[in-house]
Amino acid sequence: MVSSDGTQKTLLKGALLFSSVDGMVASALLVPILANIAKDFPDAGPWLNQLLSLPSLLMIPAIIITGKLADYVSKKKLLMIGTILFTAGGFGGIFANNIMDLVWTRALLGIGAGVVYPMAPAMIAYLYQGQERAQLLGWTNACGSVFSFALGIGAGYAALFHWKYAFYFYLIFVLVFLMQWAALPDFPPEKEDGKIAQAKVSGNPQEKLGYRVWLTSLDMIVYMTLSMVLLYKLSLFIVSEHLGTSADAGLATSIQTLASFLISLVFSQVLKGLKRFTAVLGLVCMASGYFFFGIAHNFSLVVVAVICLGLSLGIIFPYLMNRVSAVAPNSKKTFAISLLSMSIYVGQYLSAFFTQFADWISHGSIRGTFSFVASVLFACAMIAIVYILATQGRDRNVSMVEK
Structure with missing residues (x-):
């Protein structure tokens, strides 16, 4: 402290x-x-x-x-x-x-x-x-x-x-x-910091990164892969569906950034109330955003959709960073955060291929692509709920869960 x-x-x-x-x-x-x-x-x-x-x-x-x-x-x-x-x-x-x-x-x-x-x-x-x-x-x-x-x-x-x-x-x-x-x-360098930590506990074995760090990094890859679909489709969707112009697409992006900014300011309060279920809220917001895009026939619903997406981004990014900070051992924190940071860009790279796959599933329909991504995200939210309930006992010692 x-x-x-x-x-x-x-x-x-x-x-x-x-x-x-x-x-x-x-x-x-x-x-x-x-x-x-x-x-x-x-x-x-x-x-x-x-x-x-x-x-x-x-x-x-x-x-x-x-x-x-x-x-x-x-x-x-x-x-x-x-x-x-x-x-x-x-x-x-x-x-x-x-x-x-x-x-x-x-x-x-x-x-x-x-x-x-x-x-x-x-x-x-x-x-x-x-x-x-x-x-x-x-x-x-x-x-x-x-x-x-x-x-x-x-x-x-x-x-x-x-x-x-x-x-x-x-x-x-x-x-x-x-x-x-x-x-x-x-x-001090982390190797030296790790030796100090080990010296305090007799017989403490070499600290390992832990499966939760790898799992959190995988979560980030999946999340980025799904969230970045919007980057490829937003402007094309608004213009091709006659919901607005390229200027309106820029306005939608700005509204998404604003929503992300505002929720980021109160993220600690959200985490305090929902604890690990904060991640579920972020997934549900993202899924809702894609769902609203799939049914949007006016720009007002587009605004609702980008607000949902912005809220999700402002929740998931700090949540996963906080999660990996809490579960990684002291001598591995920087490497764990580096691994999570790298996962962001791996997800961005994979998103182009996933977008092509979603287009194939939806037969080239942008609305169909949005609906497919929404269904995948809702499924991810259900999996997250099951995983959290199944592992809650093991994570009682993690400070981010309790505080």
Whole structure:
């Protein structure tokens, strides 16, 4: 637990929250200026799309490597190194004279984001427990949403003068770096921390990751695979079904982000009331969202659907992060969170193939695809209820369940 004066405690929480947004904003600044870049580099070809996809791709190995490096290097040092790489890669776009210069800077940004992504929640898991940990993990999701929204708008306005000006916003992370340096405690490497923990308990065997960490990571893969179907279908559905325009699709996405942000702010209260059944609520919200999409014949019902989906995202992400933080042993927490973080991107990758499968099941009907995904999610909710009831006794010692 953290014991410090009010100012230091606030600065510490601020440093952790601001450090958690790198992965969420990796593409937020680029999306509004992509058309401008394409205009200046007409011969970019397939490299233009790589500007968006390459950072996510490189985050996966960076997350895995960082999870193992935490055995030998302190989390504070890893977090600060990742922030330096992320800031250099983002700001470096200002000096790009051709598309390949931008590709290399985006690659550096992706590696930095991959180093940072598991470190902030890992430090939260070490420093806080119970409701305070759940609250902070919920706030990280909210903070990422606000940063993505604000920086995306800022980049769009900056591009009215020149698209390179948008990259100046990455200098914000210099302040984040200074907050990390000033406020974060310097943990020992996890291998050393594990030896200390073992020394306190005579005969304690080498700690294992545990099946619940692997199961939670599998849950994240399944959830991301199902939730990302909307990304491929939302705009096409709204326009092809004459429910609105592309601008309305953008509005729907913003409403979803707002719903996710709001529920993230009160996530700890939701977890306190529902405990492990919080996951069931998240699945039911997502299933309801897809169900409403399947029957939507006006934009009002689309709004209801995206609100349900936003609530689900704002519940499931902090829930699974909090869950893995609670069940992983101290000497394996960072690797466990890295494994869960990697699962997010594995699920995103698999979602493209699952979407094709759902289209085949529904014979190409978008409404049919939404209804099929809804039925799968309702089935997942039923499985989750059965599993929770069957394992409740074994999880009584997990702090997140009891507090």
